Amino acid sequence: MIEVESLYFKYPLANDYVLKNISLKIGLGEVVGIMGGNGSGKTTLIKHFNGLLKPTKGFVKVFGKDTRKESVAYFSKKVGLVFQNPGHQIFSDTVWNEVAFALKNFGFEEEIINKRVKWALEFFNLIQYKDMSPLLLSGGEKKRLCLASVLAWNPDFIILDEPTVGQDFLQKEKLIEIIKMLVTQNKTVIVVSHDVEFIWLLQPRLILISNGIIVKDGDCRSVFKDDSVLEKCGITKPQLVELYEELYPLIERPPVDIVEARSMMLKLLRGLK
Amino acid sequence: METLTEIIKFINFSFSYSGSNALILKNINLSIEEGDFVLLVGPSGCGKSTLLRCINGLIPHLYSGVYEGEVIVDGELVKNKSVNELATKVGFVFQNPENQIFMFSVEKDIVFGLENIGLDRNEIDSRLEWVLHALGIEHLRYKPPYELSDGQKQRVAIAGVLAMKPKILILDEPTSLLDPRTALEFILLIKELNRKFGLTIIVVEHRIDLLTNVANRMIVLDKGEIIFNGCLKEVIKNKNLNLYGVNVPPVIALQNYLKDEGLIFNEFYLNVKDFSKEIKRRLIGID
Ligand SMILES: Nc1ncnc2c1ncn2[C@@H]1O[C@H](COP(=O)(O)OP(=O)(O)OP(=O)(O)O)[C@@H](O)[C@H]1O
Ligand SMILES: Nc1ncnc2c1ncn2[C@@H]1O[C@H](COP(=O)(O)OP(=O)(O)O)[C@@H](O)[C@H]1O
Ligand SMILES: [Mg+2]
Ligand SMILES: [Mg+2]
Numbered sequence: 001m002i003e004v005e006s007l008y009f010k011y012p013l014a015n016d017y018v019l020k021n022i023s024l025k026i027g028l029g030e031v032v033g034i035m036g037g038n039g040s041g042k043t044t045l046i047k048h049f050n051g052l053l054k055p056t057k058g059f060v061k062v063f064g065k066d067t068r069k070e071s072v073a074y075f076s077k078k079v080g081l082v083f084q085n086p087g088h089q090i091f092s093d094t095v096w097n098e099v100a101f102a103l104k105n106f107g108f109e110e111e112i113i114n115k116r117v118k119w120a121l122e123f124f125n126l127i128q129y130k131d132m133s134p135l136l137l138s139g140g141e142k143k144r145l146c147l148a149s150v151l152a153w154n155p156d157f158i159i160l161d162e163p164t165v166g167q168d169f170l171q172k173e174k175l176i177e178i179i180k181m182l183v184t185q186n187k188t189v190i191v192v193s194h195d196v197e198f199i200w201l202l203q204p205r206l207i208l209i210s211n212g213i214i215v216k217d218g219d220c221r222s223v224f225k226d227d228s229v230l231e232k233c234g235i236t237k238p239q240l241v242e243l244y245e246e247l248y249p250l251i252e253r254p255p256v257d258i259v260e261a262r263s264m265m266l267k268l269l270r271g272l273k
Numbered sequence: 274m275e276t277l278t279e280i281i282k283f284i285n286f287s288f289s290y291s292g293s294n295a296l297i298l299k300n301i302n303l304s305i306e307e308g309d310f311v312l313l314v315g316p317s318g319c320g321k322s323t324l325l326r327c328i329n330g331l332i333p334h335l336y337s338g339v340y341e342g343e344v345i346v347d348g349e350l351v352k353n354k355s356v357n358e359l360a361t362k363v364g365f366v367f368q369n370p371e372n373q374i375f376m377f378s379v380e381k382d383i384v385f386g387l388e389n390i391g392l393d394r395n396e397i398d399s400r401l402e403w404v405l406h407a408l409g410i411e412h413l414r415y416k417p418p419y420e421l422s423d424g425q426k427q428r429v430a431i432a433g434v435l436a437m438k439p440k441i442l443i444l445d446e447p448t449s450l451l452d453p454r455t456a457l458e459f460i461l462l463i464k465e466l467n468r469k470f471g472l473t474i475i476v477v478e479h480r481i482d483l484l485t486n487v488a489n490r491m492i493v494l495d496k497g498e499i500i501f502n503g504c505l506k507e508v509i510k511n512k513n514l515n516l517y518g519v520n521v522p523p524v525i526a527l528q529n530y531l532k533d534e535g536l537i538f539n540e541f542y543l544n545v546k547d548f549s550k551e552i553k554r555r556l557i558g559i560d
Contacts (some may be wrong), residue, residue, distance in 0.1 A: 011420070037452045038424030084423045084450070085371060136290070139368045139446070140317030162423070165449040166368065168316045168479055168518030194424070194452050195480060197523065234454035239482065239523040239545050246549030250556065258523050262530040269536055269555065 036209035080155035140166030200238035286342035315494035316518030364439030
C-alpha cells in the first residue's frame with residue numbers, strides 16, 4: 001500500500017510548490033492512470049513513491065514505512081519505477097547484463113537471475129540483442145529493456161512513466177496484456193501517460209493532475225465524462241467516447257474496445273432492417 | 274496544374290550500421306515532393322529513425338556503415354554535403370529531446386541556432402517571440418533545461434527547430450511527450466506552415482490519430498523495406514496495418530470491421546464526427 005498524506009513538494013532552488021496538498025491511497029491489485037498537462041507534476045509525484053524525492057511537507061508511506069526513514073534501494077525493491085527517458089536508466093555493457101544488474105544488486109541467486117533475465121528478454125522481444133550494447137537499440141527497444149529490467153525483480157508496485165512512447169501497436173497490446181496479468185497477481189501498475197487511447201483500453205482508476213493539485217480521482221469512464229475538468233487538464237477524449245457522445249442516445253454507453261464498438265454498430269445498423 | 278518538385282529522393286538505397294551485418298534499410302526507392310506531409314510508420318526497430326538520419330546526413334557523416342545507393346536532398350547528394358549545410362535546409366526534431374537541448378536556458382537554446390546562421394538581432398528576436406508563443410513556453414523562457422518536465426523539453430526542442438524556418442521539417446515522434454491538447458495544437462500549427470509556405474514535413478508517429486486528418490501521404494516500413502507508400506486515405510484503409518505495428522485509430526479499425534460484415538460506406542471517414550454523421554444519416558434515412 002502507498003499512502004500519501006498532505007504532500008507538498010518544491011524543488012530545492014524553486015519558489016513555488018510543484019505539488020500541493022496531495023492525499024492519496026493506492027492499494028494492491030489496482031491499475032491506476034495518471035494524466036495531466038505538461039509540467040503539472042506527474043513525474044514529480046511518482047518519484048515520491050519509491051523515495052527518490054522526499055516531501056517538503058506531509059508524508060509518503062510505502063507498506064507503512066515513511067519514505068524518509070529508509071533508502072531508495074529499500075523502497076525500489078517494492079516499487080519499481082520505469083522512467084520516461086530510458087537514457088537515465090541504462091548503464092550496462094550488454095542487454096543481458098542490463099537486466100541482470102538490479103537482480104544481482106538485490107542479491108538473487110545466479111540460477112534465478114538467469115531464468116528471470118531470459119524470461120524478461122523473451123517476453124519483450126529482445127532476446128536476439130542479448131549480447132549487444134543497449135546504447136545501440138532503437139528508442140522503443142530501449143524503453144522495453146527498462147521495463148524488462150524492472151519486471152525481472154518482481155516488485156509489488158510497477159510505475160511506468162509514459163510507457164507507450166516509441167511503442168508500436170503490437171508492443172502496446174503486449175503492454176496491456178502484461179499489465180492485466182500483473183494485476184491478477186495482485187500487483188499494482190501505475191501508468192503516467194498522455195496516450196488517451198491507451199488509457200481507455202486499460203480502463204484504470206484515473207487520477208488527473210493540474211498545476212500540482214489532484215483535480216479528479218475516479219473510474220476512467222466517469223472521468224472522461226467530466227468535460228470541464230478534462231478541459232482544464234488539456235485532455236482530449238478517446239475516439240470511442242467521442243463516438244458515444246456523437247451517437248447518444250443511439251448507443252447507451254461508450255464501448256470499452258473496438259470489438260464492443262463493432263457489435264454496437266452492427267446492432268444499430270442491422271436492427272433497423 | 275502546379276509542377277511538383279522532388280525534394281527528397283532515395284535511389285536503390287541500402288544501409289547497415291558498422292559493426293553489425295544486419296541490413297537496416299533494404300533497397301529503398303522513394304521520392305517525396307516539395308509540400309508533401311508524410312506520415313511514416315512501422316514496427317519498433319524497423320528502421321524509421323535510421324531512414325530519417327539518412328535525410329539530415331547524420332548517416333553517413335556521424336554514423337558510419339555500409340552505404341549503398343544515393344540519397345538526394347534538395348537536388349544534392351547527402352553524402353557530399355556536411356551535416357551543418359544540411360541543417361540549414363532540414364530541421365530535425367529527435368525522438369529524445371534530451372539529445373537536442375544544450376544551452377543554459379530555453380531562450381539561449383533557441384537563439385543559439387539562429388545566431389549560428391548569422392541572422393540579425395531583430396530577426397532573431399521576432400522569431401524567438403514567435404516560437405515561444407506558438408509552443409506556449411513563454412513562462413519557461415529563462416529556465417535551465419534540467420528543470421523542465423519531459424513534455425516541456427520536447428516543446429523547447431521543437432521551438433528551436435521551427436525558429437530556423439527550414440524547408441524540410443523532420444519529426445521523430447514529436448508529440449509522444451506532449452499532453453493531448455498541446456499535441457493537437459502542434460499538429461495544427463505545422464499543418465498551417467505546410468499549407469501556407471509549402472513546408473515539406475515527414476513525421477514518424479505511433480499515435481497516428483492526430484495525423485490522419487492532416488498528412489497527405491503515408492509510408493509503411495517493415496524490416497527496412499517499404500511496404501506501402503501512397504495517398505494516406507488509400508494506405509490507411511489497408512486491413513493489415515496493425516500487423517505492421519500501426520496503431521490504427523479506432524474509428525478506422527471500426528470501419529474495416531463493418532466492411533467485413535458487408536456494411537459498405539461511400540467514403541472512408543478519418544474522424545469520429547464524419548463517421549457518426551454518416552451513421553446517423555443512414556439510420557434516419559432508412560427509418
Ligand atoms: N529538477 C527540477 N528542478 C526544478 N524544477 C523542476 C525540476 N523538474 C521538474 N521541474 C518543474 O516541476 C514541474 C513539474 O514537472 P514534472 O516533471 O513533474 O511534470 P510532468 O507532469 O511529469 O510533465 P510532462 O507531462 O511534461 O512529463 C514543471 O513545472 C517543471 O518545470
Ligand atoms: N547506431 C546504431 N548501431 C547499430 N545498430 C543500430 C544503431 N541504431 C539503431 N540500430 C538498430 O537498427 C534497427 C533500426 O533502428 P531504428 O531506425 O532506430 O528503428 P525505429 O526508429 O524504426 O524504431 C534496430 O534494430 C536498432 O537496434
Ligand atoms: Mg513527466
Ligand atoms: Mg525511432
